[in-house]
Amino acid sequence: MSKEPVAVVGIGQTKHVAARHDVSIAGLVREAAVRALEDAGLAWSDIDAVVIGKAPDFFEGVMMPELYLADALGAVGKPMLRVHTAGSVGGSTALVAANLVAARVHRTVLTLAFEKQSESNAMWGLSLPVPFQQPLLAGAGGFFAPHVRAYMRRTGAPDAVGSLVAYKDRRNALKNPYAHLHDHDITLEKVRAAPMLWDPIRYSETCPSSDGACAMILTDREGAARSPHPPAWVHGGAMRSEPTLFAGKDFVSPQAGKDCAADVYRQARITDPRREIDAVEMYVPFSWYEPMWLENLGFADEGEGWKLTEAGVTELDGDLPVNPSGGVLSTNPIGASGMIRFAEAALQVRGRAGEHQIDGATRALGHAYGGGAQFFAMWLVGAEPPPG
């Protein structure tokens, strides 16, 4: 028996900001869920199951969100489960929900991811003082910056490329009312003039710390037929993981990322991603990850990703727009960031992305990664139902 086609019929986000002191975590997730229900024209009673994701527990000290948030998400008396894959969690949470529909376990599933970074310890929640071990010498940026330098050495990419990405994404964010950073006075010179935090990563080339939630409603063919707005259809979805550190690990272009993308393209019958995909929402927490992922995801040959960025191909009006929403560089509630990528890809093919809509987008890729570049989750969504 073939899989049930999965449609995205509801998407809701909070306005992402530095701190939402006016709401509890329950109140925050509720806002996103209610907006997704409104978008789908559904009520709580139409939801069969809830799948939730969040950042690692010690980021915000919530150990059992599925327990604490069941009533806020209308899950009482329904199956509710939680997914756990570090920074990629928003993506893998959506995929678990999609698989429940594809397998005909449930017909309509609410999936949601959130984080209140203002009430978290994301910077140090993972740098625990483990006895006998050498103390970690840097925060998250210090973990990733050496890999950026390795990319620059390997490809010969000029120093300026990182700033181009940040400048593009921050301008894209101005067209997205839900984005956290809205810097109307941004200039390329300002991005370049920002201090180096973890050289070669500038302050301006890092993601912000945000409070926010993102929700989606996934349903089957019958549910899609009732949708008041065009659905997005899931054409392929996959997850891959690998150890944090192992001999031969390629942090610049992890094998798990390549394998995950190849699986998604095979499912979606994509043979030339650069030509066949109209928009990409990829997880870029530091600007240099755009050219790195362009190569890892097969949009450019090895060593060539930075040339697409430099030539403007990834701009909103380029032929492969990357992060039209402004991306993680403009909005980063960590636990939700992966789901926002998936949701923004779906908004593009539904034609509901508003000012940052890519004209005529019919196929879009959502991408998330996390941990020590070890968890990958991606989906490819289309405006038309999948063939077959």
Add this chain to the structure above:
Amino acid sequence: MSDVLSAPLVVEFPFTRSLGPVQSAFLTGLRERTVLGVRTEDGTVLVPPVEYDPVTANEIRDLVEVAPTGTVTTWAWNPSPGRDQPLDTPFAWVLVRLDGAGTALLHALDAPGPDAVRTGMRVRIRWAATRTGAIADIACFEPHDGEPGATEPAEHTGEFADPVTGIVTPARLDYVHTPGRAQSAYLAALEGHRTVGERCPACRKVYVPPRGACPTCGVATAEQVEVGPRGTVTTFCIVNIKAKNLDIEVPYVYAHIALDGADLALHGRIAGIPYDQVRMGLRVEPVWVEGARHPDHYRPTGEPDADYDTYKELV
């Protein structure tokens, strides 16, 4: 095995919590010796209150005041109170349905012994002398022989002067950490300033520090291999922000260092050279200081830089 190490590991952070309208009213109420519940759409009064109806999922904001007296619905004796528990003498954990409430609240009951506690007994709140807007504003419950409070709760606006809008809730986990056989052997060798890794019998890769198993082949490692002491900087960054709990002046260089003979890089600080002169391929050696388990940092050896092709797989 007596040479396997262990030590306490305490993970503790003070998490802040924004309360939202309902929890703000509840905790501010406790500060004012007022216990608030919320009425659900089917008329049940929930204490403590919640923001969303557990049956209909709708938002509920219909706050009511219940009595400070109630009935024990069930209990368990706690003979040895732990850290941060409500009482430091043995007490009963109780579920108390306050007069006017439809659900029970978990708290502590001060009683001389388990024989003095029974389901159905009447209790009342003992308020803390100093109240801040927290669940601990109820110091505990105590036995009560007086009249029952009103069973019909009074409507309440939930409004108070100077409401509590956020709290700090420390979360703490106490572990005993055991690094295991392979890491214990590695640490023992470090005492003699030697770095000893382990080789995978399948892929032949040398892991430093060793983990006792190869993460790609999934087989146990046992063959010990001494590596270093010299190595090559394979990549690095210059850290310009001060790290928590680390007394290191910025800027400093945080590097991946492939020790000679190791098949993956470990992480360390580079010093003994201006930070802006550190480069990929720089040859370095460890610098030890008295009393430290690990090298304090690595410094240049003065050898010519390693060729990129010799370390490009080890970044």
